[in-house]
Amino acid sequence: MSAFNSQANSQLILALSKGRIFEDTLPLLEAAGIIVTENPETSRKLILATNDPDVRVIIVRASDVPTYVQHGAADFGVAGKDVLLEHGGEGLYQPIDLNIAACRMSVAVKAGFDYETAVRQGARLRVATKFVNTAREHFAAKGVHVDLIKLYGSMELAPLVGLSDAIVDVVSTGNTLRANHLVEVEEIMDISSRLIVNQAALKLKRERLQPIIEAFERASRKTQ
Ligand code: ATP
Ligand code: PRP
Numbered sequence: 001m002s003a004f005n006s007q008a009n010s011q012l013i014l015a016l017s018k019g020r021i022f023e024d025t026l027p028l029l030e031a032a033g034i035i036v037t038e039n040p041e042t043s044r045k046l047i048l049a050t051n052d053p054d055v056r057v058i059i060v061r062a063s064d065v066p067t068y069v070q071h072g073a074a075d076f077g078v079a080g081k082d083v084l085l086e087h088g089g090e091g092l093y094q095p096i097d098l099n100i101a102a103c104r105m106s107v108a109v110k111a112g113f114d115y116e117t118a119v120r121q122g123a124r125l126r127v128a129t130k131f132v133n134t135a136r137e138h139f140a141a142k143g144v145h146v147d148l149i150k151l152y153g154s155m156e157l158a159p160l161v162g163l164s165d166a167i168v169d170v171v172s173t174g175n176t177l178r179a180n181h182l183v184e185v186e187e188i189m190d191i192s193s194r195l196i197v198n199q200a201a202l203k204l205k206r207e208r209l210q211p212i213i214e215a216f217e218r219a220s221r222k223t224q
Contacts, residue, residue, distance in 0.1 A: 012055045012208055015069055015077035017062035021193060024100035025078050032215035054208070063130075066092060066196060075201035076209065081191045082170055085134050093197045095213055098220040101193045103172040105134060107186040110159040115166065115185040119144055128158035129168035138168070138188050156180040 014029075016022045018040045026036065029050075038048040040059045048057040060068055066087035068074040079087075080101055084094070107127075109115045118125060119142070128149040129135045139146045149164055156176055158164040170191055171177060171184055195216055202209060 010054050010205075010208055012076070012205065012212075013074045014055065014057045015060050015065045015074035016057055017065060017078075018059055019062075020101050021062060021065075021078050021080070022059070024193070025098075028098065028100075028216045028219045031219035032212045034212070063087075069196050069198050072198045072200060074198070075205060076195065076197045076212075078193050079196055080170075080193045081189070082131055082134065084194060084196070086131055088133075091199055093199050093202050094194050095197060096195045096217050096220065097192055098195055098216060099192050100220070101191075103170040103191050105131065105168065105188040105191055106171045106184045107138075107166055107168055107188065108156075108159075108171070108177050108182045108184050109166045111181045111183050113159070113165060118165070125166055126164040127166045127168060128155055128164035130155065131168055134188065135168040156182055 016025055022040060029036065033052070034055055035051040036048055036057055037050060038045060040048060046059050048059065050057065058068065058074055062080065063083050063086070065077040065079040066084060066089070069077045070091040078098065082105055084092075107115070122145070124145045124147065125139075126149060127135055127139070127146045128151050130151055130153065132148050132150050135146070135148055149158065151158065155167040155169040157180070158167055159182060160180060167182070168188065174184065177184060195213065197209060197213070
């Protein structure tokens with residue numbers, strides 16, 4: 001192997017999104033001996049250094065993490081199951097559930113809307129969501145006819161202003177639903193975030209990646 005290749009094979013790029021995933025991944029990185037030396041909340045930089053000159057963190061939108069890893073622009077990343085189901089998982093190896101950013105994917109409606117009756121009567125429901133693939137599969141499995149309305153955020157607003165009858169969104173404490181007079185009528189699945197690895201990188205950079213994957217696995221088991 002040439003000197004160039006062996007150097008390239010020692011460099012690792014990790015894709016993370018700002019906020020809860022970044023915060024919850026820091027202790028896992030620390031368990032692998034990696035300390036991120038810049039703070040994405042105060043810096044405008046999108047490529048962050050770590051204490052290891054061979055490891056850098058790139059900051060991308062949560063829903064873009066699988067795309068960067070799939071195409072090898074990042075070697076590995078952390079993404080929610082919700083995001084991975086929408087992406088499809090192509091080109092990604094998903095070795096571990098990190099048990100971070102835990103929440104659930106649910107159907108919610110405006111308080112007073114009789115969801116059960118609407119479903120029983122075979123009404124066609126308008127459903128607003130960012131998670132169109134998951135929502136499509138869920139309602140198809142139940143045999144419920146839906147018109148899906150793709151949104152990019154603030155789903156809770158849609159039933160309040162008559163854009164939709166229901167939403168499919170992630171719920172954790174339920175505070176956002178309560179604050180907007182919505183009620184959860186169906187839980188679709190539990191959600192947490194997973195480590196994802198580019199399939200080619202796993203082969204070419206196995207020596208560097210494997211100890212990190214193992215440290216993440218041990219550390220995430222401890223927090224369960
Ligand atoms: P984007 O910036 O691409 O719109 P986002 O705003 O959903 O994405 P985050 O809010 O950082 O990004 O969420 C990242 C992941 O954390 C989600 O994909 C989901 O798996 C999980 N998550 C979302 N909301 C919560 C919550 N309230 N509590 C716990 N985990 C959550
Ligand atoms: C997520 C989600 C819900 C909220 C649910 O929003 O889209 O609105 O969390 O959490 P809760 O049940 O604890 O209220 P987030 O906080 O990520 O805001 P954002 O989508 O605007 O980033």
